[in-house]
Amino acid sequence: MDTALLEQRFNEKIDRDVRIEPKDWMPDHYRKTLIRQISQHAHSEIVGMLPEANWITRAPSLRRKAAALAKVQDEAGHGLYLYSACETLGVERDDLLSDLHSGKAKYSSIFNYPTLSWADMGAIGWLVDGAAIMNQVPLCRASYGPYARAMVRVCKEESFHQRQGYEIMLTLSKGSEVQKKMAQDALNRWWWPSLMMFGPTDAESKHTEQSMRWGIKRFTNDELRQKFVDATVPQADLLGLTIPDKDLKWNEERGHYDFGAINWDEFFNVISGNGPCNKQRLDARNKAWEEGAWVREAANAYAEKKAKRKAA
Ligand code: FAQ
Numbered sequence: 001m002d003t004a005l006l007e008q009r010f011n012e013k014i015d016r017d018v019r020i021e022p023k024d025w026m027p028d029h030y031r032k033t034l035i036r037q038i039s040q041h042a043h044s045e046i047v048g049m050l051p052e053a054n055w056i057t058r059a060p061s062l063r064r065k066a067a068a069l070a071k072v073q074d075e076a077g078h079g080l081y082l083y084s085a086c087e088t089l090g091v092e093r094d095d096l097l098s099d100l101h102s103g104k105a106k107y108s109s110i111f112n113y114p115t116l117s118w119a120d121m122g123a124i125g126w127l128v129d130g131a132a133i134m135n136q137v138p139l140c141r142a143s144y145g146p147y148a149r150a151m152v153r154v155c156k157e158e159s160f161h162q163r164q165g166y167e168i169m170l171t172l173s174k175g176s177e178v179q180k181k182m183a184q185d186a187l188n189r190w191w192w193p194s195l196m197m198f199g200p201t202d203a204e205s206k207h208t209e210q211s212m213r214w215g216i217k218r219f220t221n222d223e224l225r226q227k228f229v230d231a232t233v234p235q236a237d238l239l240g241l242t243i244p245d246k247d248l249k250w251n252e253e254r255g256h257y258d259f260g261a262i263n264w265d266e267f268f269n270v271i272s273g274n275g276p277c278n279k280q281r282l283d284a285r286n287k288a289w290e291e292g293a294w295v296r297e298a299a300n301a302y303a304e305k306k307a308k309r310k311a312a
Contacts, residue, residue: 014215019145022088030214033207034144035089037216039096042082043107046100047281049075051115052124060118067164068121074157081154085146101286103273110197112275119172119179119186125165127187127194127232133158134228135198143215166235173239180240187236188244195259196267198225204264229257 059065099105172183199221211217247260
């Protein structure tokens, strides 16, 4: 069948909202876009384990420690589903990881900020997982089957993370003056980077238009950012905390909150590798890779032995 006809069939499927599956014909650009987005997403989950893992040994109680451990393990699981989904597009996981380790591949800007206090565990759960859910629930309807299906379980787990983060913030904000200050300080530091997670404005976004046409993205970056602000402001009110934005104001006419200008220079600086923790995060991932070499060797040796036994 000629390419024009294949492309026409592919476009018809997209128009009818029929899922594209790994063995289906797809345009090269669609495949590449998915590999880029899914692998960046997988890397974000794996690098995203680092800021919180930092607090597992310092959690204030056994209950908090158990929840933090479970959350970080969930994130490892999300990374694995996503690498698997990406491999269905014909790439090797080792190549994807090599691009992460060399600094060539991107991962979410948010994980390049430091976690300075226990309240940051609350703020990350509430804001970062909250932003992740806002972005990822529509991805459960993405046109590529393996990505959409992986997102279903990821979103369920992210919802638990968001709730447990909010509950940490609630406990701190109803606690002593010092605890309330810690919660406010964490909100001050995580608010703007959380808004940046949604990516550049629609006017600056390179990929949104095409990804929307293909049904990979269902909303634009600005639409999701606005939904997040609208959902989160009342939650901050309930905590008795103040969002660090003097321009934040309900706009009756639009039926949305207006919010202040995002520092896009900071965002582009962070995604170019110059954020506060970029180097630390990549060093930690490279160290984990090197120290895990014996596990990969043992697994390969076992697989070879099993294959030989089967062949004999
Ligand atoms: N950070 O044209 P667009 C999580 C890049 S998971 C870094 O708008 P697109 C779970 C973008 O890649 C968080 N880079 O791109 C968790 C592109 O670069 P390229 C991750 C960013 O793809 C919670 C360039 O800028 N979630 O949090 C960022 O249409 C708590 C132009 O941008 C996902 O990955 C950024 N924030 O839209 C774990 C969700 N934004 O490749 C632990 C899936 C943009 O041309 C604890 N991904 N860039 O060099 C998506 O929905 C999309 O890829 C966007 C970006 C919305 C992130």
